[in-house]
Amino acid sequence: MSVENPLKSGAIKLRARGVSVHFPGEGQPRQALAPVDFECREGEFLCLLGPSGCGKTTLLNVIGGFLKPTTGQVLIDGEPVTRPDPRRIFVFQERGVFPWLTVEENIGFGLTDLPAPERRRRLSHYLELVGLTGFARAWPSELSGGMKQRLEVARALAVKPDMLFLDEPFSALDAITRHTLRQELLRIQAAERQTILFVTHDIDESVQLADRVLVMSSRPGRIQRVVDIELPHPRDLSSPRYLQYRDELLDELGLAHQV
Numbered sequence: 158m159s160v161e162n163p164l165k166s167g168a169i170k171l172r173a174r175g176v177s178v179h180f181p182g183e184g185q186p187r188q189a190l191a192p193v194d195f196e197c198r199e200g201e202f203l204c205l206l207g208p209s210g211c212g213k214t215t216l217l218n219v220i221g222g223f224l225k226p227t228t229g230q231v232l233i234d235g236e237p238v239t240r241p242d243p244r245r246i247f248v249f250q251e252r253g254v255f256p257w258l259t260v261e262e263n264i265g266f267g268l269t270d271l272p273a274p275e276r277r278r279r280l281s282h283y284l285e286l287v288g289l290t291g292f293a294r295a296w297p298s299e300l301s302g303g304m305k306q307r308l309e310v311a312r313a314l315a316v317k318p319d320m321l322f323l324d325e326p327f328s329a330l331d332a333i334t335r336h337t338l339r340q341e342l343l344r345i346q347a348a349e350r351q352t353i354l355f356v357t358h359d360i361d362e363s364v365q366l367a368d369r370v371l372v373m374s375s376r377p378g379r380i381q382r383v384v385d386i387e388l389p390h391p392r393d394l395s396s397p398r399y400l401q402y403r404d405e406l407l408d409e410l411g412l413a414h415q416v
């Protein structure tokens with residue numbers, strides 16, 4: 158079945174052109190990222206998929222303005238990225254929430270400039286969106302790992318970022334929680350129409366979530382292939398088309414037919 162992807166004609170939000178990164182090494186600099194070129198459209202869910210050490214985080218750091226590339230540039234809304242921008246929010250696996258603030262204080266952290274009624278409205282909207290209503294006054298230490306991760310997503314969304322970057326946000330969680338949070342992220346994205354760049358080394362995660370998967374290979378990291386996942390949501394994880402995409406990506410990463 159072929160599903161026309163409306164994102165294919167949307168405006169380009171992010172454009173990476175010839176982005177490469179060398180880190181200083183013993184002797185000569187080590188190339189972590191070969192020149193990469195890609196685009197991400199408004200409202201798209203793009204996954205960067207690749208093995209450990211292929212440069213996914215390095216690329217994300219360049220896109221976020223935390224790291225200057227050795228060559229090339231990243232443009233967001235046509236503007237070169239030169240430094241971190243509070244309109245673009247990162248969610249990392251280990252970054253965690255602020256343990257000294259309650260759930261609602263965590264979500265409200267970036268909202269202090271808003272008038273009180275709007276702040277209250279956002280707090281209750283995002284508490285509800287991530288299923289934490291009833292835990293507003295709880296401390297992070299009273300939450301499970303999955304709830305903390307939902308809190309982190311709520312905190313990121315509450316400031317209404319124009320892009321969301323997620324670096325393996327669910328990888329420390331158990332398989333069931335991970336699966337649930339992926340569903341929730343998709344539900345939230347459908348409601349909020351966020352543009353999302355999601356880093357993962359999990360093939361299933363990428364097929365379950367992405368509109369497009371950029372498959373990366375290592376040493377130096379490069380974009381090996383771009384795969385459009387033309388499946389409607391919610392995705393049936395046992396459908397022949399789903400399994401076909403999964404096999405295709407396994408094959409692409411050289412993991413097919415291994416025992």
Ligand SMILES: Nc1ncnc2c1ncn2[C@@H]1O[C@H](COP(=O)(O)OP(=O)(O)OP(=O)(O)O)[C@@H](O)[C@H]1O
Pocket residue numbers: 180181189207208209210211212213214215216358
């Ligand atoms: N600050 C740094 N200095 C030197 N080398 C670095 C630095 N950061 C990353 N590297 C190297 O760059 C390469 C890519 O690392 P990166 O963390 O981007 O990979 P990754 O794909 O995100 O890996 P993982 O999935 O394990 O998080 C690795 O070989 C790593 O050792």
